[in-house]
Amino acid sequence: TQLLEQSPQFLSIQEGENLTVYCNSSSVFSSLQWYRQEPGEGPVLLVTVVTGGEVKKLKRLTFQFGDARKDSSLHITAAQPGDTGLYLCAGEGEIQGAQKLVFGQGTRLTINP
Amino acid sequence: EAGVTQFPSHSVIEKGQTVTLRCDPISGHDNLYWYRRVMGKEIKFLLHFVKESKQDESGMPNNRFLAERTGGTYSTLKVQPAELEDSGVYFCASSRLHYSGNTIYFGEGSWLTVV
Structure with missing residues (x-):
């Protein structure tokens, strides 16, 4: 059974600070996706990383896929109150395209003004 | 373009009753997925339809859960009889058939409370 351990589960920081969220597994994933979920809504895809060592940037968010494709991180620079939300990582199994996702438990991020 | 739509958004039923989401x-979108999140746990895969066919139903917890997708359009997920541990949020998601970085779109979820 593939598992994704996401940490921290809760994070509260001040506006302007940097933060990193981690997703770790002992399993290899064909891709790793990061989602953001707002209250009362479903998860919304932020980015997909596919290649080991891949780094993608989305404004102040930097996503990295580990070289062995077993772990990933989300780094936010100069966090803003608008970044507050639930962030989820999700791994796709060994066969890309199967789209059976394994989710981490999520990180509830609060950015205080 | 309309997003993934789920109904009902909230449902409260008694143990032993039936609910259809x-x-x-x-x-x-030919791919359709059901996921659920029970309290305190991560979102977990239930099953995957490709058009009207069940591609993978390895996540279905037991035979009290029945999913259908007649005609390859909308899908229903029936829980009969419902148990307390079935409470949670049930998400539906869809994507285009050929995966080449295609995005999976999630619905807002159906909150189920079994009392």
Whole structure:
């Protein structure tokens, strides 16, 4: 059974600070996706990383896929109150395209003004 | 383009009753997925339809859960009889058939409370 351990589960920081969220597994994933979920809504895809060592940037968010494709991180620079939300990582199994996702438990991020 | 639509958004039923959740995927999306999140746990895969066929139902917890997708359009997920541990949020998601970085779109979820 593939598992994704996401940490921290809760994070509260001040506006302007940097933060990193981690997703770790002992399993290899064909891709790793990061989602953001707002209250009362479903998860919304932020980015997909596919290649080991891949780094993608989305404004102040930097996503990295580990070289062995077993772990990933989300780094936010100069966090803003608008970044507050639930962030989820999700791994796709060994066969890309199967789209059976394994989710981490999520990180509830609060950015205080 | 309309997103993935789920109905009902909230449902409160008694243990032993039946509930049917409905999902309308984005038009043209042949892949349809059901996921659920029970309290304190991560979102977990239930099953995957490709058009009207069940591609993978390895996540269905037991035979009290029945999913259908007649005609390859909307899907229903029936829980009969419901148990307390079935409480949670049930998400439906859809995507285009050929995966080449295609995005999976999630609905807002159906909150189920079994009392």
